[in-house]
Amino acid sequence: MSVALLEGLEVGSALPSLTVRFTRERLVRYAGASTDFNPIHFSDHFAAQMGLPGVIAHGMLTMGTALRVVTDWLGDQGTVRSYFVRFTRPIVVPDDDAGAEVTFSASVAAMAGPSVTFAIEAVFDDQKVLGAARAEVDLGA
């Protein structure tokens, strides 16, 4: 077990937060890497047809980026056992240099032996875009 990582960690402990800009370039990259080519993630006219306020980020991109708060802390000292998110609000990504700024954070929700469960939050435009997000890591692996 990675004793060093557990030292000083208690329920409520927060990990360093992460702020990321989702740009159209990032969406195109994620589309290619993930093979999710739904046009709501790159086409303005298609997004409009779908009644969306604009091109939106892949929920799985948000989910994958959010977990970095935990895995950046974990490094190679353990493994992720489970990860859950609810997709509660879309992240609209404009076609400009600024993109959409999303801030991710995580704090300890539960600890049991080598297992630590983090509650994760993702905030865009002052609103949470993920609900009930939890990642359980195992430091005994």
Added chain:
Amino acid sequence: MAISEVHAGRSYPPTTPYQVSAAKIAEFATAIGDDSSSYRGAEPIAPPTFVAVISSPAWELMFDDPELELTLSRIVHGDQRFSYVRPLRTGDVVTGALTIDKVRSRGAVEIISASVEITTVGGEPVCTAQATFMHSRGEAA
């Protein structure tokens, strides 16, 4: 007939075997902005949410099933859970087999719970990907 409770338990054959490569892992890590050395080099492990790449073709089998009469543009990914046995690694050859666990109707929306069992072609379990999708019926006001 359109999707309903009777489709709970319906399952699909495993997806075409997918060989996990170092290049694809690095591409995916870059797309989620993760520069960790764990995902680079000759024999990396994959970021946890890389399993979406294996899950997607399994989801598509269900979305494209004519029996269910689903319309892709009316499907929203509601939530996602990944339960890991171990990380995916370079050289793994894996498939995803989807089962519809539950279908609930709420007004004009069907709430579909589906699990994808990701295993190596040798039968070793790697991850279970449980998703909830919301499908809006077109004829509903």
